[in-house]
Amino acid sequence: MNNTPDTFLVTTQLIELAIVLCAVLVLVRRWVEHRARATGWALAMFGILALVVAVGQLQVKDDGSALHHGYTVALVCVLLLVPYSLVRFSMALGALGKRRHRVAAAVTVLAVAATLVSPRFPQPGEPRSTWFTTYVALVIVGWGVQSVFAAHGLWTAGNRQATVVRRRMRTLASGAVVVTLALVSSGGSGSPSEASQVISALIGAVGISLLVLAFVVPGWLRTAWRAQDMLQLAATERGLMVALTPEDVADTILPALPPLFGASRAFFVDVPGTTGPAEDEAGPLRADLQAADSSDLVVVTASGAFGCRLSPGWLVVRADALAPVFGPSELRLLERVGSFVDLALQRCRLYEQEAKSRRLAEAANAELRTLVYSVSHDLRNPIISVLGYLDVLATEHAGQLEGEGQHYLDRIAVNAQYMQSLIQDLLELSRIGRSEPAPQAVPLRPLAESVAREVSAQHPGCEIELAGAFPVVWMSELRARQLLTNLLDNAAKHGAGIVRVGGERTDSGAVLTVADDGPGIPADYREKAFEVFERLDAARSDIPGTGMGLPICRRIVESLAGAISLQGPSAWTATGTTARIELPASTVTGWQISVMSPERETVR
Amino acid sequence: MTPPAHTPRVLLAEDNVDHAFFTTRAFRDAQGDDLEMHTVGDGEQLLDYLHRRGEYARAARPHLIVLDLKMPKKGGLEVLAEIAEDASLRTIPVVVLSSSDRPEDIDESYARGANSYVTKPASASGLRDGLVELARYWMDVASLPEPA
Numbered sequence: 001m002n003n004t005p006d007t008f009l010v011t012t013q014l015i016e017l018a019i020v021l022c023a024v025l026v027l028v029r030r031w032v033e034h035r036a037r038a039t040g041w042a043l044a045m046f047g048i049l050a051l052v053v054a055v056g057q058l059q060v061k062d063d064g065s066a067l068h069h070g071y072t073v074a075l076v077c078v079l080l081l082v083p084y085s086l087v088r089f090s091m092a093l094g095a096l097g098k099r100r101h102r103v104a105a106a107v108t109v110l111a112v113a114a115t116l117v118s119p120r121f122p123q124p125g126e127p128r129s130t131w132f133t134t135y136v137a138l139v140i141v142g143w144g145v146q147s148v149f150a151a152h153g154l155w156t157a158g159n160r161q162a163t164v165v166r167r168r169m170r171t172l173a174s175g176a177v178v179v180t181l182a183l184v185s186s187g188g189s190g191s192p193s194e195a196s197q198v199i200s201a202l203i204g205a206v207g208i209s210l211l212v213l214a215f216v217v218p219g220w221l222r223t224a225w226r227a228q229d230m231l232q233l234a235a236t237e238r239g240l241m242v243a244l245t246p247e248d249v250a251d252t253i254l255p256a257l258p259p260l261f262g263a264s265r266a267f268f269v270d271v272p273g274t275t276g277p278a279e280d281e282a283g284p285l286r287a288d289l290q291a292a293d294s295s296d297l298v299v300v301t302a303s304g305a306f307g308c309r310l311s312p313g314w315l316v317v318r319a320d321a322l323a324p325v326f327g328p329s330e331l332r333l334l335e336r337v338g339s340f341v342d343l344a345l346q347r348c349r350l351y352e353q354e355a356k357s358r359r360l361a362e363a364a365n366a367e368l369r370t371l372v373y374s375v376s377h378d379l380r381n382p383i384i385s386v387l388g389y390l391d392v393l394a395t396e397h398a399g400q401l402e403g404e405g406q407h408y409l410d411r412i413a414v415n416a417q418y419m420q421s422l423i424q425d426l427l428e429l430s431r432i433g434r435s436e437p438a439p440q441a442v443p444l445r446p447l448a449e450s451v452a453r454e455v456s457a458q459h460p461g462c463e464i465e466l467a468g469a470f471p472v473v474w475m476s477e478l479r480a481r482q483l484l485t486n487l488l489d490n491a492a493k494h495g496a497g498i499v500r501v502g503g504e505r506t507d508s509g510a511v512l513t514v515a516d517d518g519p520g521i522p523a524d525y526r527e528k529a530f531e532v533f534e535r536l537d538a539a540r541s542d543i544p545g546t547g548m549g550l551p552i553c554r555r556i557v558e559s560l561a562g563a564i565s566l567q568g569p570s571a572w573t574a575t576g577t578t579a580r581i582e583l584p585a586s587t588v589t590g591w592q593i594s595v596m597s598p599e600r601e602t603v604r
Numbered sequence: 605m606t607p608p609a610h611t612p613r614v615l616l617a618e619d620n621v622d623h624a625f626f627t628t629r630a631f632r633d634a635q636g637d638d639l640e641m642h643t644v645g646d647g648e649q650l651l652d653y654l655h656r657r658g659e660y661a662r663a664a665r666p667h668l669i670v671l672d673l674k675m676p677k678k679g680g681l682e683v684l685a686e687i688a689e690d691a692s693l694r695t696i697p698v699v700v701l702s703s704s705d706r707p708e709d710i711d712e713s714y715a716r717g718a719n720s721y722v723t724k725p726a727s728a729s730g731l732r733d734g735l736v737e738l739a740r741y742w743m744d745v746a747s748l749p750e751p752a
Binding site for chain 2 (some may be wrong): 380384385386389392395417424
């Protein structure tokens, strides 16, 4: 027999003692902090283990005296409380029912009673009496039954729980089983060899280590257990990025948190747009959170809730009874989740505000258009009557008025007609974008030619020339005709005789220009021309027009996401105005380039 | 092209007396004296007339109805629907004559069985010319049903 197993045995037992003492220290600290029942029973169990292992190191010599027997009996009785403490611990976690507890208590009482009445424990190597063998079997079976109860309860309680909780409970269960195995292996044989003592001490050390790890799960282990859930959290955080309402945020993040933290619940308190807990819970919690006098983002309340400040409100996580402790790593995690949630909530709030003001603006706009439409519509009936009676006067009562009287009648007719045009244009303006004719591919080249023919017929002596590349535009043909008619008509009215219509293909889409050689418009007034009823040439009132043409043009072009502006004279003329339309490529479906002649083409 | 054997009878539903005057005048221009023109001021009166109720107990069935859309009590669109539902009335052609050129009004009128939709021309000469043309078409060109 060599010396090694002996030294090894002592070393193993010392390590065992160190582990148990560490556990006792940590549990004492926790007991001082929280005084949770489960911690108390865990402390009791490790305290006993520490005591027994420590006393075991003393190597008290068995002198066969009654005193030594009493000492052994006391030690064994105390040791028998270890499985009972484990049962009570499981019970405190809600993992064990009352019936099993009663069985465990009965078994323990029985074992203790048997120990107290036992005559004498045999020395190692000494043959065992039948009584002693029965006694040992009773103790081992009792211990085993309690461990199996505890292990089964803990294992089952962990099922369907968060990963951290489940793993913790399973580790606890495994620890309980392994410690029992150690006991069976050390106590089961009558004359343990040193080798089997070493083995049982090793198994004991493993079991105790498992229990210690599971009782006070260290941060690194919690983080490792949580690794898989962290991947899930990343997906949840991506979900937060697309949440549009606070409810969306709540629905996305809150269910993900209990599994992540091993918490019983996660909820919002005082976050607008979300439903928090009932006031009888929220009230005290709010007070607790606010009482925690700390500028930290994450606050731990006296009741064991963990709150992360949001702006405004709180994200609260309540720890589960089965969960391992919350440590700095959990607080950091909550802080991280909280910041994400806060960002998402703020984004939702901005989105809501934006959507609200957009809705208001749209409603106001729609209301205004409806008003304009119905007002101009109601104005039509009286003006139709006025025009009708003017016609009756002109056809049936002509000659009854003469000189000035006839002149006044003419002026009434001119003004009534002008008012009718105003009403018509107002109606038209309010109609653009309100009830649009279906869009189609409109080739602007032939349309411009046709409009040019109509316009030059109304303005004899005006030459309209077309040149360049003309787009085919996806829009309503009616609006395209309206647009070109207004622009060409304006140019013909204000020009000195030549109007040039140009088309050009650009990187961003198409550009269309309508240039005249008239007196031109001062740069400061060009933008004003797009305002409703704005006429720049009031002095030249001989030029007909309602001042509505350009606003209509702008509304048409802008409904195509394009832009229209007035510019100075084109290169070919000293004075004049150029209307420039830019259409985005998205509205252009094709191109038509003049094939007849590359030179300018005059439409007559 | 065959003119009706009887003097054509036109029922005009129009609340605006001026417009009623212009329309009546245009029909007179087109048809001269060989025309019976009756005017009612709202949709309910129109239906009373057609069903010969109250003061219209002895009213004769018209060959043609000219209907304004915007009228008090019962609008033109409601009247159209009621005429279309009545087997004894739905053979009478209905011309909608309205100042509205809203596509919704036009579509809805045809959907409810209008035979034509005319927007009141809004210019001094256009009003008379347009109405006379309308009257001429229905009086001279179109064949009207025989009143029962």
